[in-house]
Amino acid sequence: MEIFLFSQYVFIIALIIFLFAAVRMTTQGTIAMGLIGCATFSLSMSLFLLTYGNIYSIEFYKDIALALILLGVVGTIAFAIALRRT
Template identity: 50%
Template sequence: MNILLLSEYILMAALAIFAVATIRITTRKTIAMGLVGVGGLSISVATLLILVNNIYGLQFCRDIATALVFLGPVGTIAFAKVLRGD
């Protein structure tokens, strides 16, 4: 096993722990903490999907990760505008 593959597996484990932490942040009572948690979760899932693409060669993971990265901030901005009342 080469060192790059080992480091990718370690990064995947760290991202899984980060995803669990952001889920815990998302379940807080305030809306702001929910938005922060969902933003962090989408970043961790997108990075995890890119790693799966590199390790296993599944090309659709890259497309899903790109959509998550682009649509995550758009959804956050739209939700903030609805809450503000504009």
């Protein structure tokens, strides 16, 4: 069981690095890179919440992560449609 806990901690560290990369992509000059950065940030944050909730047995993190995933996808699609119209 300890190897599983260790792998979750390594996964959290990798997600934190990925969050920094997503913030870097969001702050790029083009709108498309900003859209990709926001989508990757919401995905990595939801994975972080799921892993953190699994480690400490907190159930409501699953609900928050699910809402973040669903709203992130809907927001990304809506922004892409609005961007295509202009």
